[in-house]
Structures are given as structure tokens and as C-alpha cells.
Amino acid sequence: MHTPEEAEAHRLDSVDPGHRHLFHVPPAEGGRYPEVAYLAGNSLGLQPRATRDELLADLDAWQRLGVEGHLEAERPWLPYHELLTAPAARLVGALPAETVVMNSLTVNLHLLMVSFYRPAGERTRIVIEDSAFPSDSYAVRSQARFHGLDPDATVVRLKPRPGEDTLRTRDVLDFLGAEGHTVALLLLGGVNYLTGELMDIPAITAAGRAAGAVVGWDLAHAVGNVPLALHDWDVDFAAWCSYKYLNSGPGALAGVFVHERHLGDPALPRFEGWWSTEAATRFEMTPVSRPPATVEAWQISNPPIFAMGPVRTSLELFDSVGMPALRERSLRLTGYLERLLDEVTADRPLTVVTPRDPARRGCQLSVRIGVGSANELTKRLRHEHGVIADAREPDVVRFAPVPLYSTYHDCWRVADALAATVEATS
Structure with missing residues (x-):
């Protein structure tokens, strides 16, 4: 049963879907969702689905042509x-x-x-x-x-x-x-x-x-x-x-x-x-x-x-896809996550340290935590909620809603998991 907030995230994804279908998203370890909410693209981006076949084609050229691949491969190496x-x-x-x-x-x-x-x-x-x-x-x-x-x-x-x-x-x-x-x-x-x-x-x-x-x-x-x-x-x-x-x-x-x-x-x-x-x-x-x-x-x-x-x-x-379109979606997606985090950080030992002005940031929101360690928090987010974020010790957790493949529902999951994890830690 979806809460109204989660239902709204799904609605936003239906009208502003991005390009998630072009990427492999890691499976979640368990719980309600089959895939992780992956907000660590500022550390390592996800694998495009096209990469494997394209890479195998270059390997095949080496197998078939040997040194002649420098000039005769479909994409010559030279x-x-x-x-x-x-x-x-x-x-x-x-x-x-x-x-x-x-x-x-x-x-x-x-x-x-x-x-x-x-x-x-x-x-x-x-x-x-x-x-x-x-x-x-x-x-x-x-x-x-x-x-x-x-x-x-x-x-x-x-x-x-x-x-x-x-x-x-x-x-x-x-x-x-x-x-x-x-x-x-x-x-x-x-x-x-x-x-x-x-x-x-x-x-x-x-x-x-x-x-x-x-x-x-x-x-x-x-x-x-x-x-x-x-x-x-x-x-x-x-x-x-x-x-x-x-x-x-x-x-x-x-x-x-x-x-x-x-x-x-x-x-x-x-x-x-x-x-x-x-x-x-x-x-x-x-x-x-x-x-x-x-x-x-x-x-x-x-x-x-x-x-x-x-x-x-x-x-x-x-x-x-084009950077102009990606930037526009980035502003929408990051702004949505910011609004959710504003609710989560209120009355909790959490502070968003990224500039609030959308013109002064990319698709990353960094949160300083006032309890526990950043590494421990990201481990719990992953293992208990299927949320992958990035820790920078001692006290900063980075969330990157990447416009190519992140979703509004990913952002909702992040906010929901962060609130639950900090409450449990406190």
C-alpha cells in the first residue's frame, strides 16, 4: 500500500521518466523493491546497457584480425x-x-x-x-x-x-x-x-x-x-x-x-x-x-x-539525450529531493551543506550528519533499505540524483530511509 507521498513520486516518474531503461541498475539485497535506489553516480556511474555489446565487438575484432585490426577493424584502432x-x-x-x-x-x-x-x-x-x-x-x-x-x-x-x-x-x-x-x-x-x-x-x-x-x-x-x-x-x-x-x-x-x-x-x-x-x-x-x-x-x-x-x-x-535536457531534468529531480530532505532534516541532527540556489549546484546534495559516522550510515541505508549513497568521512553523506537514470521514487526512498535510519540511530 503506497503512502500519498510515495504515490506522488510514482506519478512524477510517469510524466518525467528519464532514461533508466538504458542502464543496468543493481538488484537490492531484499525488502520491498527489486532494485537499489542508486544515488552514488557522483562516485561511479551505472553501466549503460549498450556497453557490453560494444566492448565485445572490439574484442571480436582483435580475435579475428590480430594486428591488422589497427587499420581493418570496423572501428580501426589506429x-x-x-x-x-x-x-x-x-x-x-x-x-x-x-x-x-x-x-x-x-x-x-x-x-x-x-x-x-x-x-x-x-x-x-x-x-x-x-x-x-x-x-x-x-x-x-x-x-x-x-x-x-x-x-x-x-x-x-x-x-x-x-x-x-x-x-x-x-x-x-x-x-x-x-x-x-x-x-x-x-x-x-x-x-x-x-x-x-x-x-x-x-x-x-x-x-x-x-x-x-x-x-x-x-x-x-x-x-x-x-x-x-x-x-x-x-x-x-x-x-x-x-x-x-x-x-x-x-x-x-x-x-x-x-x-x-x-x-x-x-x-x-x-x-x-x-x-x-x-x-x-x-x-x-x-x-x-x-x-x-x-x-x-x-x-x-x-x-x-x-x-x-x-x-x-x-x-x-x-x-x-543532450546536456540541456539533462540539466533541466536535473534541476527538477534535485529540487524534489531537496524538498524531501527539508522535511527529513527538520528537528533531526542533519544539515544539507550544498547551496540551495539551483544555479550554484549540480545533481548532488550533501548531508552532514550529527550522529554516528557517515560510513556506518551508508552501510545501513544499503543493507536495510536498498539505498546506495556515498560517504565522505567523518560526517558527510552525498546523494546524487543523476538525471539520466535516477527516479523520483529513488529520491522518495532516500528520504524515507534516511529518516528511518537516523531515528533508529538516535
Whole structure:
């Protein structure tokens, strides 16, 4: 017997269904529902149903053709990465020449910092947000050390105001206005992994570049989540992973953007390898690289084909549905979950720390819990209620109603389970 609230969730799903049928949803361990309510797509996206057959087709080509698959496969391996370029560029608002899929996120950040973090004189500092993902913190500190600098003095961590959870754009702009002359690199997360805050990328980029700094963005939680226009926003460089909102599988290949004004610049240092030289002359086997005037000059090794297939499949799905439609559904779905959580958090030891303004967030709501641990809470949500969310110790649980496959009923289940679990814990 459905409650009126649960019946309303089902009604909303009937008029705003999303694309759940295109994905495999894990089964629930037991209870009332056959499938989990999966709100952990900001950590690992679900598997598209098309991925398996597409991946098997690439494996079959290897089985049938051996080395000849480089040129004779239905999707030849030699230029395979080019199949991903145009859809990836469309997704991030870039030109194809500015976009490439390669490596993993932090590897790409290091390769980009080889080119774009060039400390000199008083301009040596790297600015990140205090709640940056740990891998970014490790990366920038190691870059400072590589240049013979003290990371504690070189890396600036911008913090929210006392008593606040998110970083105000005004405070970033004020810092750049006052101290931008000391900043060599500004590297922030487009959407903060912990709070789900969407930064004002165009405004911050403009301020950073006006201050003379290079501006890069970690878009791990932004790509496939919010609309982007990297070229028009004049971003210097960006990198992202594709296993979260892009649903390309655990550890999937990542992406890189470099603005066209930097392409072909011989003054930029880069690490080079087999795939850094222009494709037309690659097999002349000369000892000196001839890099193309595109972002492909930042490639090093030939791409792993079986890792590229799932990214291609996912990008085709985004091309088919379109980010504008996904963003509109994201606003509806996340707003619905917010209203439910407002009821749950009232008079309970729970606080939503994600900005309430829909323009300042993607499809994530982070809840700070005031009793127990985040890990223990997510375990109980899963095993007792079939709800999969994501814990960030010590006290934040992240819920991501992904517009491609999450449902209003998933959101209702989350709120119902959270209320029941916190009541039992209290």
C-alpha cells in the first residue's frame, strides 16, 4: 500500500521518466523493491546497457584480425581516439582541436602542469580550494616540490568563511584582486566533490586571467553534470574523469581541454611520446617528434582500445539525450529531493551543506550528519533499505540524483530511509 507521498513520486516518474531503461541498475539485497535506489553516480556511474555489446565487438575484432585490426577493424584502432573527440568537445563546450580523451585524471593534471605551471619571480603560488579532492592536493604539492619550492608556502587553500560550508565567488575574486600578482596557477574544482557546489567558472576564470595567472579546472564532478562552455569562457586548460556522470566504468579514461590560443605554441614545454607526433608522419619512425597544433600534442602513448570503447558508448548517449535536457531534468529531480530532505532534516541532527540556489549546484546534495559516522550510515541505508549513497568521512553523506537514470521514487526512498535510519540511530 503506497503512502500519498510515495504515490506522488510514482506519478512524477510517469510524466518525467528519464532514461533508466538504458542502464543496468543493481538488484537490492531484499525488502520491498527489486532494485537499489542508486544515488552514488557522483562516485561511479551505472553501466549503460549498450556497453557490453560494444566492448565485445572490439574484442571480436582483435580475435579475428590480430594486428591488422589497427587499420581493418570496423572501428580501426589506429585512429580510434578520434571517434571520441567531437562528442567530448560538444559535451564540454570546446573545439575538437582543443579536446582529447587520454590517460587518467591526475596523470593528465600533471602533464598539463608541466606546461602551465611555470613559477617565476614572485609569481609562484598555486591556488586550490581547501576542500579540494585529496588527489589534487597531492598533485599540486608534488609539483611545487618538483620546482624546488616549499609546498606549505606555495599552495594556497581558499577556505569558506567561518561557519559556512561553501566558497563564495566574491571571496575568490577578492583574493585574486589582492594577491593575484603572486599566483602562477589557479586550479579549482568546477563542482566541489564534497559539497556539490558549482563554482562560477566564467567569472573566476576571467578574474584569474586578468590577474595574470593561468586558470585550470578539475571538472571530475562537472562533466556530464552541468553545461560547460570551456572555449567561450577562455579557460586555459581543464581535465576530467569519465567514470562518474559519464558512466564509462571504474578507472575509465579521462579527458583534457587546452584552449586553442595555446595550441602549437613552441614555448610551452611538454612531455612527448609515440602519440605526441602528427599522425600523418608517425610511421616514418623519425627520432624527433613533430607535434600537431592541437591538444593531441599532449598525448604520449597509444590509447587502450578496450578502455576507449565504453567512453565512446557513453558519449554517444550524451549526444543523443543532450546536456540541456539533462540539466533541466536535473534541476527538477534535485529540487524534489531537496524538498524531501527539508522535511527529513527538520528537528533531526542533519544539515544539507550544498547551496540551495539551483544555479550554484549540480545533481548532488550533501548531508552532514550529527550522529554516528557517515560510513556506518551508508552501510545501513544499503543493507536495510536498498539505498546506495556515498560517504565522505567523518560526517558527510552525498546523494546524487543523476538525471539520466535516477527516479523520483529513488529520491522518495532516500528520504524515507534516511529518516528511518537516523531515528533508529538516535
